[in-house]
Amino acid sequence: MKNSRTKSLIYFIVPALAYLALAAVVTNSYYQLMLTLILIWATFGLSWNILSGYTGLISFGHAAFFGTGAFATVLAQIYWSISPWVMFFGSGVIGAMLGLAIGFPTFRLRGHYFALSMLAYPLAFMYVFLWLGFPEVSVPRVHGNPAAYMQFSDGRIYTLIAMVFLIVVVFLSRLIESSRFGMALIAIKQNEAAAEAAGIDSLRWKLRAIAVSGAIAAMAGSLYAVVILVITPQSVFGMLVSAQALTVAMFGGIGTFWGPIIGAGLLIPIAEILHAELGNLLPGIQGVVYGVAIVVLITLAPEGIFWKVRDWIGSARKKDEIPAHSVTHTAEAPDFVPRKSNPAGETSEIVLDVRNMSKNFGGLQAVQDVSFQLRRGMILGIIGPNGAGKTTLFNLLNGFQDPTAGEVFVNGKDMARCKPHVLCRAGVGRTFQIMRPFTRMSVRDNVRIGAYVTAGSEAEAAEIADEALRQVGLSAISERLAGELSTKELRLMELARALAGKPHTLLLDETLAGLGRDESAEVVAVIRRLSADGMTVAIIEHTMQAMVQLVDRFLVLDHGQVIMEGLPSEVTKNPHVIEAYLGKKWNANAQD
Known part of the structure; x- marks a missing residue:
């Protein structure tokens, strides 16, 4: 991993040095400004990417952080003569605090509700600053020791500052990508339920992400204000500002530090040149550029240019490789071998004790007064017809749903209403039906x-x-x-x-679903070995041939109620179980 991280950073540093060499020979002030703005917007895109690219929560409101950093820097110099060098970092602190203040209530929302709610923040700030009487503010010019206030006559110095800032943020982004922080965020993005079940506290990690993201965005806004010299609420809080962060990241590729750099390098020069040449004739031409970019992106490369190119290179390499079957088989024989009695027996320690568990969805009683115990090393099979409440029961045991009534004791402690990541830390692992x-x-x-x-x-x-x-x-x-x-x-x-x-109890939801007989035998062999080593297992499964020979006991549910609990030999002969779940065909085969 370290070699991969070093290699990717080297690939970035080389073009970064070439970019600085180009900036050193550019003397036209307009093009020099454009070179600086490309770096600022790339950094702003990286800040958006740290939140939305890694977590998948699309933010339409990053202008709130950007504009706050810009106004904080200018107003601090106007009213308190605080240098932008100080406010550059001060804006980062303000942005991080603002991120936490925004994130804590807003992360309760999902999908388009989150995106739309984020849109409200920069709009609110824009109207607040207009109401406060700041329709336009200018950075005060300093004639004595201007460098102390980040004021330079040579525009190349601003490009150098912006490049140093971008390099630092790229290193930070790459560190996040390859660390526990980034892994947690990417897991949340790809499947938040699975991440929670694996022990990730999604709210805590998302709050950290928006704090870091807000800090970088505010610092980018601070530098932007110094470079542009004049800002308005519309220019730093407007819809187009958030759209630029989103578009450059999505166009280049979200979830990687390369995406915003590629997007800014391609889109910003086009938008700025068109604005300079056609802005008088076609006001808002920059928005048109970003709109067209999104349409092209959705059509040709939904995940962005970086991922499209990487997948293309990967598929080209696969054509040159000879496929090899390298999976280690976990079971030699395809036939199911009857399970021996649980060596722990009824005297082993109770690790999970479920008492009177119930769950109502309005007038529907999905789980009704379910009670059972799991002892160390035991394999419990939970069976029943579709809609019997099996997965709902697992969701209650695993913290994805709160019970209407009942208790779940894990190693003697009631954890019925704990979050999935808390139950994971307590030793309850989970796999999913899908x-x-x-x-x-x-x-x-x-x-x-x-x-x-x-x-x-x-x-x-x-x-x-x-x-x-x-x-x-x-x-x-x-x-x-x-x-x-x-x-x-x-x-x-x-x-x-x-x-x-490292759980002591596994909740396996239809682990054999979609597998053939030989494949099921391999998975069954793994579960048996885990049980022999002391792992406790509760498994939902419809493959009765495997279940009868795998489990120690059955818990049979129908319409959310327990209709029987007992040994496989007892359950499979019970007329109520046969009628509710196994069917007459099973009964006929059992008699044969």
């Missing part, structure tokens, strides 16, 4: 996400992830992208991700 991989991460990184809940360092997380992959037999494909895996490999990878959190 697979939830982080598709653009490698298999190893997917599993490493699960290790963060207990790991104290990146090295420890990597060791835990490698061990979990070994347990499920996926070590040989650890560097492949999750989006390239087969159904069986994805099921095993999600199991490994749950194992990486």
